[in-house]
Amino acid sequence: MDLQCEIVTPMDIIYTAPVGLVTVPGEKGEFTVxxxxxxxxxxxxxxxxxxxxxxxxENFFDCKSGVVECKSNKIVILIHE
Structure with missing residues (x-):
């Protein structure tokens, strides 16, 4: 099973696709999934x-704040852009 990524804002789902990797700006530092x-x-x-x-x-998305959850090869990123 591929790693599936979904990036969601309060207004819309702005990205959904199988990915190779995702790097996010964590509160305690950047990390890659x-x-x-x-x-x-x-x-x-x-x-x-x-x-x-x-x-x-390669795609980049702006993030002012948000939350990321990763489990069972699915990463969901809820952001305020």
Whole structure:
């Protein structure tokens, strides 16, 4: 099973796709989530979310604050952009 990523704002789902990796600005520092990552929930700080899709395309999303949850190869990022 691929790592699935969904990025959600209060207004819309702005990204949903299988990904190779996701890097987020955690409250205690930036961290990267890869396939089979241990379950985690973290508060996000202001910064950039970096997503590399399965096709190798790199995307960046602005984040003012938010929350990320990763479990069972699904990462959901709730952000205020």
């Amino acid at each position: 890869l396939k089979n990552h241990a379950p985690i929930i973290s508060v996000l700080s202001e910064g950039k979310i970096r997503v590399i899709g399965k096709d190798g395309q």
